[in-house]
Amino acid sequence: MTSSLQHFVDWLAKTPVSQTIQKVGWIIPTVQTIHILAIAAVVGSMVLLDLRVLGIAARAQSLSSVSHRLLPWVWRALIVLLLSGLVMVTGEPGRSLVNTIFQVKMALVMLAAVLTFFLQRDLYAHAASDAASAGAKTIAAFSLALWVAIVFAGRWIAYGDTLFGAG
Amino acid sequence: MPVQQILEWLENTPLAQAVAESPVLFPMIESIHVLAITFVVGSIAMVDLRLLDFTARDQKPSRIAADILPWTWGAFIVAVIAGSLMFISQAEKYFANSAFRAKFVLIALAGINMLVFQLITGRDIQKWPDGAKTPLRAKIAGGLSLTLWVGVVACGRWIGFTMFG
Numbered sequence: 089m090t091s092s093l094q095h096f097v098d099w100l101a102k103t104p105v106s107q108t109i110q111k112v113g114w115i116i117p118t119v120q121t122i123h124i125l126a127i128a129a130v131v132g133s134m135v136l137l138d139l140r141v142l143g144i145a146a147r148a149q150s151l152s153s154v155s156h157r158l159l160p161w162v163w164r165a166l167i168v169l170l171l172s173g174l175v176m177v178t179g180e181p182g183r184s185l186v187n188t189i190f191q192v193k194m195a196l197v198m199l200a201a202v203l204t205f206f207l208q209r210d211l212y213a214h215a216a217s218d219a220a221s222a223g224a225k226t227i228a229a230f231s232l233a234l235w236v237a238i239v240f241a242g243r244w245i246a247y248g249d250t251l252f253g254a255g
Numbered sequence: 256m257p258v259q260q261i262l263e264w265l266e267n268t269p270l271a272q273a274v275a276e277s278p279v280l281f282p283m284i285e286s287i288h289v290l291a292i293t294f295v296v297g298s299i300a301m302v303d304l305r306l307l308d309f310t311a312r313d314q315k316p317s318r319i320a321a322d323i324l325p326w327t328w329g330a331f332i333v334a335v336i337a338g339s340l341m342f343i344s345q346a347e348k349y350f351a352n353s354a355f356r357a358k359f360v361l362i363a364l365a366g367i368n369m370l371v372f373q374l375i376t377g378r379d380i381q382k383w384p385d386g387a388k389t390p391l392r393a394k395i396a397g398g399l400s401l402t403l404w405v406g407v408v409a410c411g412r413w414i415g416f417t418m419f420g
Contacts, residue, residue, distance in 0.1 A: 117416055121409045124293065128408070131290065132297020136323065146322040149314060157311055236290060243286040247278075 097181040109179030116179055123172040127239060129165035133158040134204075134232055141211075141220040141228040152215040159208050166201065187248045193241035196234055203231040262346040275344035288337035292411070294330040296404050298323050306397030308389050316389060317380045345418070354417050358410035365403040372396040 100106055109115050139145035140154045177184045184190045207227045214221060220228070265271055274280050304310040305319040342349050349355050376392040383389065389397075 117409075117412050121405075121412050124289070124408050124412065125296065125405065128293040128295075128297035128300065130297075131293040132301060135294055135326070136298065136301070139326070145326065148318060149322065153313060239290045239293065240286045243289055244282060247282045 093186055097185050100178065100181040100185075103178075106178050106181065109175060116176065119172045119175045119179075123169060123176070126165040126168040126172065127242075129161050130169070131235060131239070133161045133165070134235055138228045138232045141225055143219070151211065151218050151220060155208070155211040156215075159204070159211075162204055169197075183248075184245065187245055189241055189244050189248050193238055193245065196238045196241060200231055200234040200238060203227050203234065207231060258350070259347065262350055265343040265346040268343065270340070271343035271346070274340055281341065281344065284337050284340050288334055288341065291330045291334035291337060292408070295327055295334055296408060298327045298330070299404055300401060302327075303397035303401045306389055306393040307401075308394070312386075315385065316383065316393065320380070348418065349414075352414060352417055354410050354413035358407055358414065361403050361406045361410060365400060365407065368396060368399050368403065 136145065137155060137158045140147075140149070140151060146154060207224060210221060210224045210227070214224075266275075274284065301310070302316075302320050302323055305312075305314070305316050311319055372393070377396060380393075
């Protein structure tokens, strides 16, 4: 299975679109910047939502208004993250697809998306309540830890050689 | 030049050398820096979007700012500490890097924009009528802030490309 992924990577790296992304100097830095801005939207929203869920911040704003305002931004940002990520993966398939840290990050992203879905479902279902359920608080805390891990994994993709030796 | 001497001195501190030589410490500090700045930018964007009347129109702008900005400052301090640790590890090279210098110019401009709004143009923020559109000077401050911080992020990424190839 690994070698067919490697074959796909080798093929993708030679495609015109991949070559263009690699060669036109401003594409990757620009897409990375967009990626970071979308992460800012996710981290900003999730930290503030969690602070409100835990009752630590923004208590004068109802839990319902905070969750309804912030959660849509998380989903919008996720779309931007996936699209910008797709450009980066297409441009540098060897740096990403066969990189263990990248694979771990993708698994974490999927888990975080699932948790966000359940958090949203809980909060929206109990919109009349200003106190989050214990379940919501747990999901909120855990999903925030996941997003932190995802940010770290994202940065560490570049250092894959440090951890696993040049390859 | 005294600046060069200070930079050299900084680079030779045990702390700077530990950061420069450890294959793990620098990436960790860098990750913390990235995490902190994503919150700084994301949270400032929320305040700016309110000033621009784009979001959270059910809340007073002063409420949004009061609820968010203390946390923004906390994250900003973390970003500065992590950034300082990275800086001293290669102080001369960072100082000479044009993307690094541009980044600090933009951060300074963002700070000035915020001060001008807090002290002058937005001083009456508490008195803005509920439900009314925000004044033009607020929209300018918000729009300028967003633009400057996007520039800061872009410069930050550019530093990465020019410092480490």
